[in-house]
Amino acid sequence: MQKPATIKDIALRLGLSISTVSRAMRNAPDISPETKQAVLLLSEELHYQPNRLALSLRQKQTHTIGVIAPNLDYVLSTMIRGIDEVALEAGYTVMVCQSNESFGREILNTGRLLDSLVDGFIVSVSSETKIFDHLKKIQARGLPMVVFDRVTPQLSAPSVRLDNEEGGYLATEHLLDQGYKRIAMLAGPANLGVSNTRVEGYLRSLKRRGVAIDKKLVIHCDFNQDYAYYATQELLAQRRRPDAIFTISDRMALGAMLAIKEKGLSMPQDIGLVGFNNEPVMRLLTPAISSVDMPSFELGKAAAKLFIEVMHNNEDMRMVEEVLKPRLIVRESSKRL
Structure with missing residues (x-):
């Protein structure tokens, strides 16, 4: 050669x-x-x-953004498409790593992206992450960092997220409006802010409507169809079983649906079901599943635009937060009236 x-x-x-x-x-x-x-x-x-590397070293920029995501499911991959579209228009290349919900892999990915001389980071943390020293190290080096989707108060960084509390509130209000009285919730890991804020919306709706809160109806489990299936079996085995279930992801709604059908219950007559994210498969099921719609592509675009603004702005932007609004898509699984 x-x-x-x-x-x-x-x-x-x-x-x-x-x-x-x-x-x-x-x-x-x-x-x-x-x-x-x-x-x-x-x-x-x-x-x-x-020699692009040598040129980048002289210019102190590689025009590459390091993106760390907890997984590459439909929602996050759609967000990354939004990031990539804005980055491409601005002359940046996106380098994506997924942690697979692992704290250890998140640390490893951070180090590898730093070694690749990325100009900065757009990060969504894993469900295992409770210590944030590896991400604070990015800031200590003076590199721009934007947190997207899974925002945490432990990191003082500009961020883009969904109004998750409003999403939980919308889903619960809808179920109450349809006449459901004993509404259960399948939540994510207890340390994960995105899950807890959706739970807060659920609780806010119940309190506003004067519905007694039963802690046995809130189950924390991983964002996983199998976990949701077993959690739903546990709920349906209760002496006073719920007449509706709200799950904080559509993957969990699929697991809940399998358990409901296995029990011989029909939706929405015997039990209602609402998911979260509005993935395309939700409208193809029988019955079609109601879900809180998340503007994933727009959220990704907003994160990339914020990153580029931070990259070219000398002002302190750590307190900048952009919040996108959810909307509820009502389908057969929860519509009684």
């Missing part, structure tokens, strides 16, 4: 110094037009490509 041409090769062929060739390529004013043309023609002939 032929070795790629270098500036030194061009300099030797033209009888010029390496610094002269380098200045000619940068269109420096002290280099004659004839020399610039000769350098340009020979570089094209030799298929010369500049």
